[in-house]
Amino acid sequence: MNFKSEMNEKKLYIDSELDRFIPAESEYPQIIFKAMRYSVFAGGKRVRPIILLASCELFGGDVDKAVPFACAMEMIHTYSLIHDDLPAIDNDNFRRGRLTNHKAFGENIAILAGDALLSHAFEVMSKAVADNPEPALAKAMYTIANGAGVNGMLTGQVVDVISDGKKLNKETLDFIHINKTAAMIQASFKAGAYIGGGTQEDAEKLSMAGCKIGMAFQIQDDILDVTGSFEELGKPVFSDERNQKTTYVTLIGLDKSKEKVKTLSDEAIDILKNYGDKAGFLIELTKKLIDRKK
Amino acid sequence: MNFKSEMNEKKLYIDSELDRFIPAESEYPQIIFKAMRYSVFAGGKRVRPIILLASCELFGGDVDKAVPFACAMEMIHTYSLIHDDLPAIDNDNFRRGRLTNHKAFGENIAILAGDALLSHAFEVMSKAVADNPEPALAKAMYTIANGAGVNGMLTGQVVDVISDGKKLNKETLDFIHINKTAAMIQASFKAGAYIGGGTQEDAEKLSMAGCKIGMAFQIQDDILDVTGSFEELGKPVFSDERNQKTTYVTLIGLDKSKEKVKTLSDEAIDILKNYGDKAGFLIELTKKLIDRKK
Numbered sequence: 001m002n003f004k005s006e007m008n009e010k011k012l013y014i015d016s017e018l019d020r021f022i023p024a025e026s027e028y029p030q031i032i033f034k035a036m037r038y039s040v041f042a043g044g045k046r047v048r049p050i051i052l053l054a055s056c057e058l059f060g061g062d063v064d065k066a067v068p069f070a071c072a073m074e075m076i077h078t079y080s081l082i083h084d085d086l087p088a089i090d091n092d093n094f095r096r097g098r099l100t101n102h103k104a105f106g107e108n109i110a111i112l113a114g115d116a117l118l119s120h121a122f123e124v125m126s127k128a129v130a131d132n133p134e135p136a137l138a139k140a141m142y143t144i145a146n147g148a149g150v151n152g153m154l155t156g157q158v159v160d161v162i163s164d165g166k167k168l169n170k171e172t173l174d175f176i177h178i179n180k181t182a183a184m185i186q187a188s189f190k191a192g193a194y195i196g197g198g199t200q201e202d203a204e205k206l207s208m209a210g211c212k213i214g215m216a217f218q219i220q221d222d223i224l225d226v227t228g229s230f231e232e233l234g235k236p237v238f239s240d241e242r243n244q245k246t247t248y249v250t251l252i253g254l255d256k257s258k259e260k261v262k263t264l265s266d267e268a269i270d271i272l273k274n275y276g277d278k279a280g281f282l283i284e285l286t287k288k289l290i291d292r293k294k
Numbered sequence: 295m296n297f298k299s300e301m302n303e304k305k306l307y308i309d310s311e312l313d314r315f316i317p318a319e320s321e322y323p324q325i326i327f328k329a330m331r332y333s334v335f336a337g338g339k340r341v342r343p344i345i346l347l348a349s350c351e352l353f354g355g356d357v358d359k360a361v362p363f364a365c366a367m368e369m370i371h372t373y374s375l376i377h378d379d380l381p382a383i384d385n386d387n388f389r390r391g392r393l394t395n396h397k398a399f400g401e402n403i404a405i406l407a408g409d410a411l412l413s414h415a416f417e418v419m420s421k422a423v424a425d426n427p428e429p430a431l432a433k434a435m436y437t438i439a440n441g442a443g444v445n446g447m448l449t450g451q452v453v454d455v456i457s458d459g460k461k462l463n464k465e466t467l468d469f470i471h472i473n474k475t476a477a478m479i480q481a482s483f484k485a486g487a488y489i490g491g492g493t494q495e496d497a498e499k500l501s502m503a504g505c506k507i508g509m510a511f512q513i514q515d516d517i518l519d520v521t522g523s524f525e526e527l528g529k530p531v532f533s534d535e536r537n538q539k540t541t542y543v544t545l546i547g548l549d550k551s552k553e554k555v556k557t558l559s560d561e562a563i564d565i566l567k568n569y570g571d572k573a574g575f576l577i578e579l580t581k582k583l584i585d586r587k588k
Contacts, residue, residue, distance in 0.1 A: 083409060122416040123439040126420075141424070149416075
């Protein structure tokens with residue numbers, strides 16, 4: 001199967017399982033299920049769950065066993081976007097060309113829809129673990145909880161929020177990128193490795209690859225803000241400069257930022273290459289994620 | 295040991311374990327750990343975690359194995375209070391005589407502190423499950439996730455929010471009480487039973503007792519609003535009437551509400567009595583919870 005078909009197949013599988021895991025809009029009280037589904041089915045690329053499934057397959061694991069964890073990963077990602085967009089945090093009115101959750105459903109429902117997705121992610125995972133008490137599944141769940149919480153994404157978001165409008169040093173910027181973005185990419189690789197039957201060493205290696213990919217992805221975001229066009233990105237360019245936001249580009253310049261992306265990307269691919277031909281899909285995905293124009 | 299000493303001993307144990315599970319205020323970024331701790335250590339009675347520990351002991355289980363789940367229960371309870379108090383939801387400035395979390399730390403940090411406590415609850419539980427792959431622990435975690443999420447507390451909160459200012463029928467009021475309040479009491483009993491080594495039937499029986507206790511507790515709240523005094527409650531009385539809030543008292547009157555509390559309480563105690571003398575502590579606790587003046 002070629003890369004594009006495999007991406008598409010995985011995305012469709014994840015979408016159909018998300019649809020199965022999240023209660024229908026017709027259930028009572030409808031508004032919360034509408035709000036959860038509005039943001040989960042808003043056109044996300046499913047990068048994290050696809051990585052989790054592919055990482056599981058890298059070790060010959062069964063994707064059916066991994067899919068509740070992959071879907072939980074997407075629910076957690078979506079909750080974080082809904083809460084980030086709230087008036088008290090980023091105060092964004094649009095995401096992916098649609099009204100943000102609180103603009104569509106009101107701030108109270110948006111707060112609760114985020115809470116609901118975070119809770120539901122753990123309900124889905126803990127059900128999978130309770131139904132199949134394989135140690136690897138419990139480890140995968142812990143890995144994801146760890147990536148999402150105060151040792152990961154949540155803390156990155158806190159530092160991002162309290163840094164608003166301040167000039168940052170590279171250490172703080174790295175802290176934000178590593179936690180806010182990379183932690184969940186790492187967790188996707190690592191959880192997938194556990195479920196697939198990889199060793200602790202495999203899980204750590206893939207986690208390291210995930211960290212490099214997450215960092216490269218985020219720096220590429222900073223680069224696109226100055227090199228991309230509104231048409232390509234679907235959002236205003238030079239927004240970081242206007243908002244006086246510290247980015248890799250403002251800290252070390254455009255050329256060095258591009259070099260950094262290249263180095264991180266090469267290092268991540270080198271780790272993946274250790275797994276031979278089976279890693280082809282993940283290597284291709286890494287390239288697509290980093291060499292993107294939007 | 296008498297009831298009061300046993301309550302106190304359990305509360306101290308839970309407090310010291312919560313202190314151990316939640317990162318210190320000195321850790322980076324300090325503000326989130328300060329905000330989490332501000333609300334967790336705001337003088338809560340630890341009712342849910344105490345029930346969980348006592349329910350575990352009822353089956354001869356080890357409280358050390360149950361305590362991560364008990365603490366997680368309190369973290370989830372606290373997250374729900376922080377988010378309930380937010381300007382977009384109940385807009386409360388005070389809780390237990392202190393500023394609410396968003397009044398003390400700002401709305402952005404309060405949203406994230408709630409998210410952090412919910413995430414951390416699941417991180418603590420999933421670590422316990424990963425460290426000890428006993429099926430009972432995974433079942434306990436699923437029970438708690440289920441009680442907190444879209445099949446429990448969260449949905450109760452949603453219906454409460456969308457019912458604001460509306461006249462409710464008894465069915466809707468019961469839905470709110472069963473989900474918003476009783477679901478987490480039920481989960482405490484049920485999770486404790488699993489961890490302690492109770493059978494599925496035991497877990498279901500205790501869950502039923504928990505549902506009745508949760509309902510009685512909530513109706514007692516409605517009663518105290520019209521029979522209590524400001525001094526006893528530490529909050530304004532007749533607030534439900536002023537806010538034109540539908541309560542058991544407005545729906546079926548004071549006398550019938552008192553009868554209902556008595557019936558529910560008796561039924562719950564009858565279930566607990568099946569476990570003989572060992573259930574003495576839980577029976578006493580049930581009485582204290584329901585026959586309270588504040």
